[in-house]
Amino acid sequence: MKDIARVISEDYNSVLYIEGKKNGSYPYSNSLLIGEYLFDTGISEQFILKLKKNHSIKHVVLSHWHEDHISGNKFFNNSFFYCHCKDKHIIEDITKMDIFYEVEGLPTIGVYEGIMNMLDLKNTKINSVFDKDEIIVIDNDVRLRIIHAPGHSAGHCCFYDEISKILFLADIDLTSFGPWYGAMDSSVIDYEQSLDKLMKLNAEVAFTSHSGMIMSSKLIREKLMGALSIIQERDMVIISMLKEKTSKSLDDFTNKNITYNTYGIMKNYELLAEKIMIQYHLNKLVNNGEVELKENGYILS
Numbered sequence: 001m002k003d004i005a006r007v008i009s010e011d012y013n014s015v016l017y018i019e020g021k022k023n024g025s026y027p028y029s030n031s032l033l034i035g036e037y038l039f040d041t042g043i044s045e046q047f048i049l050k051l052k053k054n055h056s057i058k059h060v061v062l063s064h065w066h067e068d069h070i071s072g073n074k075f076f077n078n079s080f081f082y083c084h085c086k087d088k089h090i091i092e093d094i095t096k097m098d099i100f101y102e103v104e105g106l107p108t109i110g111v112y113e114g115i116m117n118m119l120d121l122k123n124t125k126i127n128s129v130f131d132k133d134e135i136i137v138i139d140n141d142v143r144l145r146i147i148h149a150p151g152h153s154a155g156h157c158c159f160y161d162e163i164s165k166i167l168f169l170a171d172i173d174l175t176s177f178g179p180w181y182g183a184m185d186s187s188v189i190d191y192e193q194s195l196d197k198l199m200k201l202n203a204e205v206a207f208t209s210h211s212g213m214i215m216s217s218k219l220i221r222e223k224l225m226g227a228l229s230i231i232q233e234r235d236m237v238i239i240s241m242l243k244e245k246t247s248k249s250l251d252d253f254t255n256k257n258i259t260y261n262t263y264g265i266m267k268n269y270e271l272l273a274e275k276i277m278i279q280y281h282l283n284k285l286v287n288n289g290e291v292e293l294k295e296n297g298y299i300l301s
């Protein structure tokens with residue numbers, strides 16, 4: 001059977017890339033395989049079963065708690081699981097996902113529920129956690145740095161092989177959509193700091209969980225800068241809306257495509273996530289002193 005894991009760089013065959021079902025688009029995601037270590041399990045049930053035919057996987061490292069990255073955990077009952085300490089409690093108790101997405105008790109989230117049911121998530125016991133950046137040495141020729149890069153989730157991690165300079169950015173999104181920080185444990189400020197940290201690595205090859213390979217350090221840097229610019233543009237849109245003089249409530253900013261360029265079949269959920277993201281921007285602008293929160297709502301300082 002053809003191996004679905006493939007080498008990223010011909011001169012370096014220790015690091016393998018597995019593109020998830022539907023090119024890794026949500027609710028699937030891409031994975032990284034190094035020796036007996038698999039990074040994320042969202043490639044789809046079908047792809048996991050194929051992968052297991054060609055590879056023995058003893059260790060599973062999870063980039064963060066989101067459903068599209070952990071759905072295949074249930075196929076690795078005998079493996080050793082790792083994640084960041086801040087995401088452990090949700091992966092071990094997936095009923096917390098509704099709380100962290102802030103959808104609990106809302107009647108309009110049907111599509112979200114359908115996806116969750118289709119993925120058939122199960123609680124996963126985490127055997128070991130990361131609480132700071134650390135290095136795992138795999139098979140003597142890979143020095144993989146675990147990079148805590150919060151913002152998307154509190155315990156979101158990226159993975160960087162210091163020898164090949166290959167960087168797995170997980171959900172640090174480098175597409176035109178831009179960064180997503182729409183859950184209870186997200187943070188726009190942390191996201192900006194994570195982008196700064198990742199830029200300093202000077203990686204030569206990078207890929208994300210939902211998009212393809214970027215094969216030049218210059219382009220990686222440009223894309224990371226681009227993600228930072230998207231966050232700053234969102235700040236500017238909010239500020240320009242406040243320039244209309246009247247004070248505005250959080251609801252006045254919703255359904256205005258500030259973070260989602262278009263709303264899709266999950267519109268109800270997207271509006272909710274967008275509202276959470278705008279709240280983080282407003283908090284940041286209040287902390288910076290650019291915006292004030294008065295009795296009638298937000299105004300420019």
Ligand SMILES: [Zn+2]
Nearest residue numbers: 064066152171
């Ligand atoms: Zn995610």
Ligand SMILES: [Zn+2]
Nearest residue numbers: 029068171209
């Ligand atoms: Zn994802």
